[in-house]
Amino acid sequence: MSAMRTSSGKVIVVVGASGGLGRAISAELRSRGATVLGAGRSGPDIVLDLRDSHAGDALVRGALGMQGRLDGVIIAAGIVAFGDLASTDDVVIEELFLTNALGPLWMARRVLPSLAEHQGYLAMITGVVAEQSLPGLVPYCASKAALSHALPGLRREARRAGVQVIDLRPPHTETGLAAHAIAGIAPTFPRGLAPAAVATRIVDAIEADEPEVPAASFAP
Numbered sequence: 001m002s003a004m005r006t007s008s009g010k011v012i013v014v015v016g017a018s019g020g021l022g023r024a025i026s027a028e029l030r031s032r033g034a035t036v037l038g039a040g041r042s043g044p045d046i047v048l049d050l051r052d053s054h055a056g057d058a059l060v061r062g063a064l065g066m067q068g069r070l071d072g073v074i075i076a077a078g079i080v081a082f083g084d085l086a087s088t089d090d091v092v093i094e095e096l097f098l099t100n101a102l103g104p105l106w107m108a109r110r111v112l113p114s115l116a117e118h119q120g121y122l123a124m125i126t127g128v129v130a131e132q133s134l135p136g137l138v139p140y141c142a143s144k145a146a147l148s149h150a151l152p153g154l155r156r157e158a159r160r161a162g163v164q165v166i167d168l169r170p171p172h173t174e175t176g177l178a179a180h181a182i183a184g185i186a187p188t189f190p191r192g193l194a195p196a197a198v199a200t201r202i203v204d205a206i207e208a209d210e211p212e213v214p215a216a217s218f219a220p
Helices: 019-032 055-066 090-116 138-159 196-206
Strands: 012-017 037-042 073-075 121-125 163-166
Touching: 012 019, 012 163, 019 037, 019 073, 019 196, 037 055, 055 090, 073 090, 073 196, 090 121, 090 138, 121 138, 121 196, 163 196
Parallel strands: 012 037, 012 073, 073 121, 121 163
Antiparallel strands: none
């Protein structure tokens, strides 16, 4: 493991900052002295659509235009759908992969050069579903697992430029995502982890340069 990072004085963009976990991560980073810019379809600082292959260009322009540098990107955005595979519409499956897998990879291509200038990091939240496929969530799990599977190779590629790539796989967290599914109705889940506690573990991992944080590493 390399020396500890510090969040103080760094410029971090959180994609999905308006979501339950994105808000908590943004608050945790700010408490440690970072300048945080929120990015997403509703901003608030940088307006972009993760489904757009050029969203990363908008992120870099926004960060450099407002703060003059970019030290880290955290992708905390994603969508979910419920229902068995046979009854899930093709368009829903496509949307899940576009947002949860292709979008983050497109963004990585475009932000890595700017992150390399300050030996920054790119952290992606894939979640516990990247570790196991669950009935009623097959396309969602597959989209997250696809991204998670790509990250070890991307980590090795980015390491040559001094950029850390981090795979974050927290267990079910009370973010409110299930209530905004693009299809299907969420089953009754056991109560999840508190977003603030998950955010603390995530930022701790980033500062410690941990390459991945599996679900088992998040304390209940």
